[in-house]
Amino acid sequence: MASGEEMEKLRPRLFGLAYRMLGSRQEAEDVVQEAFLRWHRAETGEIRSAEAWLVTVSSRLCLDRLRVLQAERQRYVGPWLPEPLLAEEPSPDYITELASDLSMALLMVLQRLSAEERVGFLMHDVFDCAYPEIAIALGKSEAACRQLVHRARERVRRDKPRFEVSHAKHRQLVERYVKAVQERDAERIAELLAQDAVFVSDGGGKTWAALRPVTGAERIARMEVGVLAKLPRGFAVEAVDVNGQAGMIGRIDGRTHAVTSFATDGVRILSIMRVLNPEKLSNPSH
Numbered sequence: 562m563a564s565g566e567e568m569e570k571l572r573p574r575l576f577g578l579a580y581r582m583l584g585s586r587q588e589a590e591d592v593v594q595e596a597f598l599r600w601h602r603a604e605t606g607e608i609r610s611a612e613a614w615l616v617t618v619s620s621r622l623c624l625d626r627l628r629v630l631q632a633e634r635q636r637y638v639g640p641w642l643p644e645p646l647l648a649e650e651p652s653p654d655y656i657t658e659l660a661s662d663l664s665m666a667l668l669m670v671l672q673r674l675s676a677e678e679r680v681g682f683l684m685h686d687v688f689d690c691a692y693p694e695i696a697i698a699l700g701k702s703e704a705a706c707r708q709l710v711h712r713a714r715e716r717v718r719r720d721k722p723r724f725e726v727s728h729a730k731h732r733q734l735v736e737r738y739v740k741a742v743q744e745r746d747a748e749r750i751a752e753l754l755a756q757d758a759v760f761v762s763d764g765g766g767k768t769w770a771a772l773r774p775v776t777g778a779e780r781i782a783r784m785e786v787g788v789l790a791k792l793p794r795g796f797a798v799e800a801v802d803v804n805g806q807a808g809m810i811g812r813i814d815g816r817t818h819a820v821t822s823f824a825t826d827g828v829r830i831l832s833i834m835r836v837l838n839p840e841k842l843s844n845p846s847h
Contacts, residue, residue, distance in 0.1 A: 568597070571612055574688075575619050577663065581683055582623040583630065584643030584668055585841075592622045616688055620680050620698040627676035638766030640774065642834050643668045644841040645803050645820040647810070663804045665822035665834050670720045674713050681706055682713035722824055722831075730827040732800075732807035738823070738830060739800045739809050745789050747782040754778035755829040765838035781833065792818075817842045 572593060579589035596619045600611070608614045634641050643665060671679050677699055684690040684698060692703045699706060734753060741749040760781045764770025775781055789796070795814035800807055809821040820842060824832040836842065 568600070568611060571615055572597075574612075575615055578616060578683060578688055579619055579623055580643075580646070581663065581668065581671060581687070582620075582679055583626060584672060585630075586644050586646060588626060588630070592619055592626065595622055613690070613694055616684065616690060617694050617698050620684055620690075620695075624676055624680050624698065627679070631676060638764070639770055639772045640761045640763055641672075641765075642761065642763035642836050642841075643672070645808070645822065645836050646805075647801055647803060647820070664806055664824075665804050666722050666824040666832070668804070669834070670717055673720060674716060677701075678709055678713035678716070681710045682717065685710045686714060726825055726827040728806065731823070731825050734825050734827070734830055735807040735809065735823050736800050739798055742785060742789070742798050742809070745786050747786040750785055751778040751782035753830055754781055755826070755831050758830055758832060760784070760833045760835070762835040763838050763841070765840065767839055768837050770835075770837045 575593045575596060576589050579592040580586065583589055583592070596615050599618055600615060603614075645665070646663065671683070674682065681695050681699060684695050685692070692706050695706045695710070696703045699709070701709070738750065738753050741753060756778050757776065758778050758781055760771070760775040762770040771784075775784055793813055796811060796818065798809055798811045801810045801820075802808065803810075803820055803822050806822065808823060810817060811819040811821070819835050819837045821836075822834045823830050824834075
């Protein structure tokens with residue numbers, strides 16, 4: 562049986578699994594906590610791998626929760642974006658998990674998969690689970706799981722960002738964008754954006770946000786400067802790490818107002834994803 566210390570080392574990995582599936586920090590933490598509670602109640606003496614058992618149980622919990630969340634998100638006001646993670650975790654294990662691909666762009670690709678496709682794909686392609694374990698989590702035959710994972714993999718390959726960009730180039734672009742926003746320079750903002758760039762904001766009906774994506778460099782630049790003009794004098798932005806990549810945070814008198822993620826090709830910014838919903842910004846690390 563695994564020791565308590567060994568079990569705790571699994572927590573960041575399980576959190577990464579649940580967060581990728583659910584897109585919510587609190588939901589992911591709840592799943593991990595429930596998985597550990599079930600472990601402590603289980604007859605663990607006959608379990609050969611604590612990690613495999615916990616991954617399977619966490620995946621089943623995520624699947625149940627996803628079915629509820631997907632119905633709720635159909636009623637969501639405006640675009641839905643995952644809750645952002647800021648790299649202010651105290652544990653080195655969490656920093657390691659953030660360094661793996663938790664980018665907002667990939668999370669948005671995963672959101673397009675069905676609940677079962679997402680669980681199967683993540684278990685197999687990201688967490689190296691065998692098909693018998695996936696079959697248990699999904700309640701399907703191994704053959705059905707193979708087809709499901711193959712279908713999900715093809716969709717992810719088709720929809721995932723086309724460009725592999727170094728962290729240094731991505732950060733440089735984001736820092737230039739932050740500076741242009743700080744100076745309220747619409748011309749420089751537009752120059753940093755691809756002509757067909759897309760801006761998506763998530764207010765959840767709780768605060769002002771665009772109810773539809775905004776497309777085009779000049780339209781986005783004008784909107785950014787126009788919104789800045791309406792914000793209080795105490796508003797300030799700075800570069801921060803969001804989901805393991807350079808991003809931007811905006812604060813009003815020290816209180817988090819918005820967290821922004823970017824997708825780039827290393828030359829221009831392709832998309833901007835901004836979370837404004839205060840319910841997604843209430844975590845202490847924000």
